[in-house]
Structures are given as structure tokens and as C-alpha cells.
Amino acid sequence: MRNVTQTSPSRVASLKERLRAGGSSRRLYETLRHHWADYGVIVAFIVLVIITASTSDVFFTERNISNLLRQIVPNGLISLGMLVVILTGGIDLSVGSIVALAGILSAGLQDDIPLALAILIALAAGVVAGAVNGVLIARFKLAPFIVTLATLGAIRGLVYVYSDTPQSPTNPAFRRILGGSVGGIAGSLAVATVIMVICYPIIWFFLNRTSAGRAIFAIGGNEEAVRLAGINVERHILAAYIISGLCSAMAGVLLAARLGIAQPSLGSGYELDAIAAAVIGGAILGGGGGSVPGTFGGVLVLGLINNLLNLYNVQSYYQQILKGVIIVFAVLARRKQQ
Amino acid sequence: MTEPLLQMRQISKSYEGTRALRGVDFSAVAGEVHAIVGENGAGKSTLVKILSGAVRRDSGEILLDGRPVEINSPFDAHHQGIRAVYQEFSLVPHLSVTENILMGQMPVTRGGWLDWNAAHRRAQAVLEEIGFYGINVRTPVSRLSVPHQQMVEIAKALLATPRILILDEPSAVLSQEEVTRLFHLIIRLKQQSTLVLYISHRLEEVFEVADRITVLKDGELVGTVRSEESNQTQLIRMMVGRTLEEIYPQRRSQAGEEVLRVHQLSRDGVFENVSFSLKRGEVLGMFGLVGSGRTQVARCLFGADQPTSGQIFLHGQPFRPKTPRDAVEAGIAFLTEDRKRNGLVMTCSIRDNISLASLSRMSRWGVLSRRQQDQQVLAKVRELDIRPPQLQRLVRQLSGGNQQKVVLAKWLLVRADVLILDEPTRGVDVATKVEIYQIIRDLAERGVAILLISSEMPEILGMSDRVLVMREGHVAGEFSQEQATEEGLLALAAVGSQVA
Numbered sequence: 071m072r073n074v075t076q077t078s079p080s081r082v083a084s085l086k087e088r089l090r091a092g093g094s095s096r097r098l099y100e101t102l103r104h105h106w107a108d109y110g111v112i113v114a115f116i117v118l119v120i121i122t123a124s125t126s127d128v129f130f131t132e133r134n135i136s137n138l139l140r141q142i143v144p145n146g147l148i149s150l151g152m153l154v155v156i157l158t159g160g161i162d163l164s165v166g167s168i169v170a171l172a173g174i175l176s177a178g179l180q181d182d183i184p185l186a187l188a189i190l191i192a193l194a195a196g197v198v199a200g201a202v203n204g205v206l207i208a209r210f211k212l213a214p215f216i217v218t219l220a221t222l223g224a225i226r227g228l229v230y231v232y233s234d235t236p237q238s239p240t241n242p243a244f245r246r247i248l249g250g251s252v253g254g255i256a257g258s259l260a261v262a263t264v265i266m267v268i269c270y271p272i273i274w275f276f277l278n279r280t281s282a283g284r285a286i287f288a289i290g291g292n293e294e295a296v297r298l299a300g301i302n303v304e305r306h307i308l309a310a311y312i313i314s315g316l317c318s319a320m321a322g323v324l325l326a327a328r329l330g331i332a333q334p335s336l337g338s339g340y341e342l343d344a345i346a347a348a349v350i351g352g353a354i355l356g357g358g359g360g361s362v363p364g365t366f367g368g369v370l371v372l373g374l375i376n377n378l379l380n381l382y383n384v385q386s387y388y389q390q391i392l393k394g395v396i397i398v399f400a401v402l403a404r405r406k407q408q
Numbered sequence: 409m410t411e412p413l414l415q416m417r418q419i420s421k422s423y424e425g426t427r428a429l430r431g432v433d434f435s436a437v438a439g440e441v442h443a444i445v446g447e448n449g450a451g452k453s454t455l456v457k458i459l460s461g462a463v464r465r466d467s468g469e470i471l472l473d474g475r476p477v478e479i480n481s482p483f484d485a486h487h488q489g490i491r492a493v494y495q496e497f498s499l500v501p502h503l504s505v506t507e508n509i510l511m512g513q514m515p516v517t518r519g520g521w522l523d524w525n526a527a528h529r530r531a532q533a534v535l536e537e538i539g540f541y542g543i544n545v546r547t548p549v550s551r552l553s554v555p556h557q558q559m560v561e562i563a564k565a566l567l568a569t570p571r572i573l574i575l576d577e578p579s580a581v582l583s584q585e586e587v588t589r590l591f592h593l594i595i596r597l598k599q600q601s602t603l604v605l606y607i608s609h610r611l612e613e614v615f616e617v618a619d620r621i622t623v624l625k626d627g628e629l630v631g632t633v634r635s636e637e638s639n640q641t642q643l644i645r646m647m648v649g650r651t652l653e654e655i656y657p658q659r660r661s662q663a664g665e666e667v668l669r670v671h672q673l674s675r676d677g678v679f680e681n682v683s684f685s686l687k688r689g690e691v692l693g694m695f696g697l698v699g700s701g702r703t704q705v706a707r708c709l710f711g712a713d714q715p716t717s718g719q720i721f722l723h724g725q726p727f728r729p730k731t732p733r734d735a736v737e738a739g740i741a742f743l744t745e746d747r748k749r750n751g752l753v754m755t756c757s758i759r760d761n762i763s764l765a766s767l768s769r770m771s772r773w774g775v776l777s778r779r780q781q782d783q784q785v786l787a788k789v790r791e792l793d794i795r796p797p798q799l800q801r802l803v804r805q806l807s808g809g810n811q812q813k814v815v816l817a818k819w820l821l822v823r824a825d826v827l828i829l830d831e832p833t834r835g836v837d838v839a840t841k842v843e844i845y846q847i848i849r850d851l852a853e854r855g856v857a858i859l860l861i862s863s864e865m866p867e868i869l870g871m872s873d874r875v876l877v878m879r880e881g882h883v884a885g886e887f888s889q890e891q892a893t894e895e896g897l898l899a900l901a902a903v904g905s906q907v908a
């Protein structure tokens with residue numbers, strides 16, 4: 071028995087109409103608008119490439135390109151973890167110290183134990199460090215900024231306790247494999263670059279196509295709503311910091327392999343570049359926005375600036391100024407879009 | 409008729425692809441209450457936001473007293489004596505009531521310090537002058553209940569008597585009592601020749617308070633009527649283009665065995681010794697004034713808060729959810745009353761929001777099936793007629809009523825045995841309300857046990873198989889459907905003794 075006169079047919083018809091009105095061209099437009107931040111980064115990237123290519127004949131050499139791709143590996147990995155944390159509405163300042171911890175452990179331990187085990191322990195250390203951050207933040211409801219500021223100091227201290235002198239990797243396979251090039255047709259493409267590039271689709275898939283990933287996105291937007299949807303918020307926040315710890319540890323191991331030495335001061339200040347890359351790529355501090363492709367763009371743009379200014383032997387102070395300017399512009403562009 | 413105080417000419421506005429208003433001509437005179445009605449997404453909020461400077465128009469002009477004025481920001485609007493109470497709250501949550509009401513106008517001592525005592529007194533005075541008592545002005549706004557927040561919002565707009573006061577669905581979050589007080593207030597303002605623009609989906613209310621009514625549909629102005637020359641049927645036809653005969657389904661489902669039993673449940677300082685039972689296929693209405701503890705009881709059933717004593721039985725088994733997750737897993741769904749605070753993730757899409765409570769069901773080994781997700785979400789979007797039906801659209805960009813439908817869709821997707829609905833039709837237009845009532849009845853017929861919390865008397869009377877009345881944290885009484893009358897419920901809710 072229906073008590074409402076003429077509902078369904080007209081409703082369905084008008085719905086169909088509206089669906090059609092919002093058809094393909096509109097959808098493309100919407101997507102473009104929606105991903106403005108991503109494309110903004112791409113535009114910046116292309117402009118930078120054109121400027122560099124037209125003023126320097128060294129830039130497009132295979133050597134320089136593969137060098138560039140090698141140099142962005144640490145920031146590329148750390149930024150990815152940072153993005154996941156920022157999406158939950160948090161921040162991870164301890165990434166640089168985790169880089170040092172993993173780097174020095176992998177370089178120092180391989181003297182006594184098999185290489186693979188040394189690397190595994192180094193990565194595990196990153197996971198543990200991330201878990202400590204995550205537990206303090208999720209379980210004990212402490213502010214992410216404070217917690218990771220504390221662990222930034224504490225982990226760095228731990229690194230110096232382990233060794234206050236640089237550790238040199240003794241196993242030649244370490245540098246040859248992880249610090250080397252792919253060879254063959256890929257030529258001088260670094261193994262580290264390949265590893266980093268593989269991580270991007272993995273994290274993209276995790277964030278966009280798994281239930282945990284969607285929950286992480288939502289937590290940054292409204293934690294209480296997610297909790298009331300029956301989702302274990304604590305566990306997801308914990309997972310985010312563990313991912314960040316693991317990414318940083320990978321960066322540390324690869325960095326030690328590339329440099330052939332691990333300083334206890336390795337990675338200090340890296341958190342800033344990682345935050346910058348995520349933000350340039352559209353991440354919103356405090357949660358509620360950010361994307362994997364955008365972050366990749368941010369990493370490339372920052373890497374290019376470094377590369378470009380190195381080619382012209384510009385002092386690193388200027389690099390920092392330019393980076394600052396670019397970050398402000400990236401954020402302004404998004405403001406305008408909203 | 410006298411020269412209109414307000415004229416809006418040929419107002420148009422598009423939001424990235426959606427045309428919210430097209431060439432609207434609107435005018436209103438001083439000292440009248442002018443209601444604006446229309447379906448969800450018709451453009452009501454957009455129109456008044458243009459007037460209050462919160463949204464910039466694409467074209468058109470605004471005249472006050474016949475002279476064109478430039479209103480490009482809320483600041484400009486304040487300057488012209490235009491104040492607005494928005495559908496979405498604009499209070500600063502961690503600041504006190506006083507600071508929110510006096511924002512930007514805090515009194516200072518001669519030495520240049522903030523004069524807190526004077527400030528609190530001033531805020532208190534404003535609240536009492538407009539008839540709102542019982543709010544401690546020193547508490548942070550975030551600790552107030554939704555209705556109290558709404559009152560603070562209104563008080564804020566009335567710090568000085570405005571020339572034009574905009575109220576965008578003020579009654580959606582108020583209970584009957586407070587609505588009455590609000591009406592007294594409106595009448596007082598009218599006598600001071602303030603123009604009150606009043607947006608509401610409750611048509612009884614509109615006819616009670618408004619002198620004239622303007623109807624918007626799909627961003628266009630359909631017409632303006634004098635309220636004494638019109639009636640609900642005519643208005644609904646203007647709004648939706650067809651007539652609705654029955655708002656509430658006449659069907660009644662057969663109540664089955666007991667699903668949920670609450671025994672002497674208490675939470676210190678909030679509610680005490682609450683007992684009731686809920687059966688399969690039954691709609692149990694829960695009525696009460698604001699602050700009577702209805703939402704709090706629901707939160708305890710859902711594991712969002714912990715009771716201090718008492719028992720809950722689910723399917724005859726003792727049940728004590730520690731977290732909302734426990735409750736969802738046990739088959740309980742809870743639609744919360746404050747969609748912005750704890751119902752929606754504004755920065756996420758329609759798709760993400762609707763599937764949020766069903767993510768695990770839509771995935772295998774943690775990997776989401778996009779196909780399943782889109783299928784299920786789209787079905788709900790169609791069922792509830794969420795506009796625009798674009799899954800990718802951010803919830804922030806939807807009109808208020810459509811946001812409410814998104815929250816409802818999320819919980820309908822869960823397929824719970826027990827469905828707790830806290831003010832489910834808040835801000836939803838008449839036509840959709842009818843659809844929602846049908847859906848609630850359908851669910852009941854399929855054996856879902858429904859606890860319907862509502863402050864809307866007609867909704868409680870029209871939908872409930874049984875009504876539970878709460879007052880000051882106690883169950884004041886229970887009515888069967890036949891016994892329940894408006895006077896009876898109100899008397900019990902307010903006084904606590906059965907007068908009827």
C-alpha cells in the first residue's frame with residue numbers, strides 16, 4: 071500500500087536527466103578542478119624543466135638525470151610516509167632521526183651478522199620507532215607535534231649512543247646492490263630509485279583502494295565521525311606512524327648504501343623537506359586533503375630545484391629561500407581554488 | 409504596499425558547474441516576517457548568504473530602501489544592519505559563550521584590559537533578554553548541546569537590533585519549547601520593524617510565524633504568497649510540483665520478540681534508571697525536551713559513552729559495548745543528531761561518507777571492491793534522491809538537507825538489527841521526509857527495531873508504535889500509539905505528571 075501519490079516515475083526520470091547533464095565533459099572538468107593542486111605541481115615541474123633545459127646543456131645528460139633521480143630517493147620515501155601521517159591530521163617530525171637510526175644500524179651491524187639480517191633489523195627499528203610514536207599519539211592522545219618532537223630528540227640521542235663516529239659498511243654487496251645501478255638497458259638508473267618508485271603505487275593503492283586507507287583519509291577530516299562509524303581509529307593512526315617509520319628507515323638504509331658511510335648526524339632536517347613535498351602536492355596540515363601523485367610532484371619539484379641550483383653552483387642558502395617561496399605559492403594556489 | 413526595505417534583483421550564482429540561483433527577484437518590507445521555502449538544494453541558503461555577504465553573487469543587485477548597496481563581505485552586511493544565523497554553525501568551539509556572543513566587541517577596562525565580569529554580564533543579559541535561560545556563559549561552546557549552541561548563535565546576531573535578521577532553519581535544532589520562545593522573539597523584532605527572513609522545512613511553523621512566503625525551486629523563484637491566503641497543500645505543490653497526500657505511512661508493522669532491553673541504566677549526572685524494551689519490527693519514539701537525556705541514552709547503547717550502572721540486553725544476552733565498533737559489530741546503527749560535528753567527514757566525498765560504516769563489508773582482505781562500493785552507494789543515493797548524484801562530490805559542497813541524507817544513507821547501508829535515529833529528518837524537505845518515513849516503515853516491516861528520537865511532535869505521533877517520554881534524565885512515561893496525543897506528550901515532557 072502506498073500513500074504517496076506519484077512519486078517514483080517522475081523522480082527516476084529527473085534523476086536520469088541529471089545524471090546525463092553531469093556527463094563526460096563535465097566530469098573531466100570536475101576532475102581537473104578537483105585535482106588542481108596536482109596539476110599545479112605538474113605545471114611548476116614542466117616550467118622548471120624548460121628553464122633548466124634551455125639554459126644548461128648538462129641537464130639532459132643521462133648522468134645528470136640519473137643523479138637527480140638518485141638524489142630524490144630519501145625525500146621521496148620519507149614524504150610518502152609523511153603524507154599518510156598528515157592525512158590522519160598528524161605530523162611526524164622524527165623522520166630524520168629514524169633515517170639516521172636505520173642507516174647507522176644497517177651499516178654498523180653488517181660487520182657481525184649477515185647483510186640481509188642487518189637490513190631487516192634496521193627496517194624493524196624504523197617500525198618500532200613509528201609504533202612508539204603511534205601508540206603515544208593514538209592510545210595516550212598526545213599531540214603528534216609534541217610526541218614526534220620528543221622522539222626526534224630521543225632517537226637522535228640513541229643513534230649517538232650506538233655510535234658517535236661514522237660507521238662504514240663492510241659488506242661490499244651492500245654498496246654494490248643497494249647503492250648501485252640497475253645496469254642493462256636501464257643503464258645508470260639507480261636501484262634505490264626503482265625501489266622508491268615502486269612504493270608510490272603501493273601506497274596509492276593502500277590509500278585509495280583499501281578500507282584502512284579510506285578510514286585514514288576520513289580520520290583527518292573528522293575523527294569523531296569515523297569513531298562513531300564503528301571504525302577503530304587508534305589502530306589506523308598507529309598504522310600511519312608505522313608506515314612513516316618504515317618509509318624513513320628504508321630511506322636511511324638506501325642513503326647509507328649510496329654514501330658508503332653512515333654519519334650519526336644523517337638525515338637531520340629531512341622532516342622539513344618531506345612536509346614541504348607533501349604540502350606542495352596538495353596535503354593540508356591538520357588533515358582533510360593530500361594525494362600520492364601530488365606528493366610525487368612535490369618531491370620532483372624540490373629535487374629539481376636542488377639539481378638546478380647545483381648545476382649553477384648557487385649556494386644552498388639560496389636554495390632554501392627559493393624552496394620557501396615555492397611552498398608559499400603552492401599553498402596560495404590552493405587557497406584561491408577554494 | 410510600502411516601499412520595500414529589501415530588493416534583490418536578478419540574482420544569479422553558480423558553484424563550479426551547479427547553478428544555485430538564476431535571475432531571482434526578491435523583495436521584502438520592513439517589519440514583516442518573510443519565509444523562504446523550497447526543496448533541499450533549491451537555493452535558499454545561497455540566496456540569504458548572498459544577502460549576508462557570506463557568498464558572492466555572480467550577477468544581480470541588492471537595494472536597501474531603494475538604494476543600491478554593495479555587499480561583498482559579512483563585514484559590509486553588518487554595516488548595513490544585516491545579521492544572519494546560518495544553518496551550519498559559525499561558532500568558535502573552544503571559546504566561551506561570552507566570547508562568541510561578543511566577538512569583536514568585548515568590553516575593556518580603562519586600563520585596556522578585557523573586562524571579563526562586564527563581558528559575562530553583558531552576554532548573560534543578551535541571552536535572557538531574548539528569553540533563553542539556563543546557559544552558563546563561561547562554558548566553552550563545544551560543551552553545549554546543539555540547541556544551546558543554536559541559541560548562542562541567535563544571541564550573537566541580536567547583540568544590536570538588526571535591520572534584517574536572517575534565520576536559516578533555526579528551528580531544525582530546537583525543541584518545541586524553544587521554538588515558541590523564538591517566535592515570541594520574532595514578534596518583538598517585528599514590532600521594532602526588523603525584517604525577518606525565515607527559512608524552514610516545517611510548514612506548520614511557516615504558516616504560524618510568517619506574513620508572506622516565497623517559494624524557490626531549482627534556483628528560481630516560483631512565487632510569493634500571503635500566508636493567510638495560502639495553505640500547506642498549495643505550498644507543497646509550488647515547492648515540489650505535485651501534491652503529497654499522506655505524509656506518514658498508515659501501515660503499522662507487527663512487533664515481534666524483544667531485541668533490546670535496557671534495565672535501570674544510569675550515567676552519573678546525565679540520566680538515571682532508564683528502562684525500556686525494543687521489539688523487532690517496532691518503531692519506538694522517544695520524545696522529550698532538549699536536555700532530557702535522550703541522546704545520552706542512545707550514546708550509551710552505542711558504546712560512545714559508558715553508563716555508570718544498569719544493564720543492557722541484546723537478543724537476551726547481556727551487552728556492554730566498550731566502543732562504537734562493538735555496537736556496530738553487534739548490529740546496532742546510530743544516526744547522530746549533529747551531522748557536522750560527528751556525522752560527516754566534510755572533506756571527503758559522498759562515496760566515502762556513505763560507505764564509511766560499511767567499509768569492511770565492501771572489501772576482501774582489506775581491499776575495497778570499487779564496483780561493490782559504487783553499486784551500494786549509488787543505490788542509496790537514488791533511494792534518498794541525494795542531489796547532485798555525483799559520488800565524487802565533496803560533502804562540504806552539498807546543501808544542508810542533502811548532507812543529512814548522506815548521513816542517513818550511511819546508516820541505512822549498514823543493515824543493522826537495531827537502528828537508532830537521532831533527529832533523522834533534521835533539515836530535510838517535505839518530499840524527502842515522506843520518502844524517509846516510508847523507508848523507516850519498510851525497515852520496520854523487515855524486522856528492524858527502530859528507536860526514533862525526535863523533537864518534532866508530528867513526526868513522533870505519526871511514526872511511532874509506542875512513545876517513550878523522557879524528562880530530566882528519567883523516563884517520565886510511556887504511551888501506546890492510541891493513547892499518544894500532543895497535549896499528553898507535552899504535559900509529560902514538561903511537567904512530568906500525566907495530565908491527559
Ligand SMILES: Nc1ncnc2c1ncn2[C@@H]1O[C@H](COP(=O)(O)OP(=O)(O)OP(=O)(O)O)[C@@H](O)[C@H]1O
Pocket residue numbers: 423424426427428446447448449450451452453454455495795796804805806807808809810835837
Ligand atoms: N560550497 C558549495 N560548492 C558547490 N556547490 C554548492 C555549494 N553550496 C551549495 N551548493 C549547491 O548549490 C545548490 C543550492 O544550495 P543551497 O545550500 O542554497 O540549498 P538550500 O535551498 O539551502 O537547501 P537545504 O534545504 O538543503 O538547506 C545545491 O545544488 C548545492 O549542491
Ligand SMILES: [Mg+2]
Pocket residue numbers: 452453454495576807808809
Ligand atoms: Mg540551506
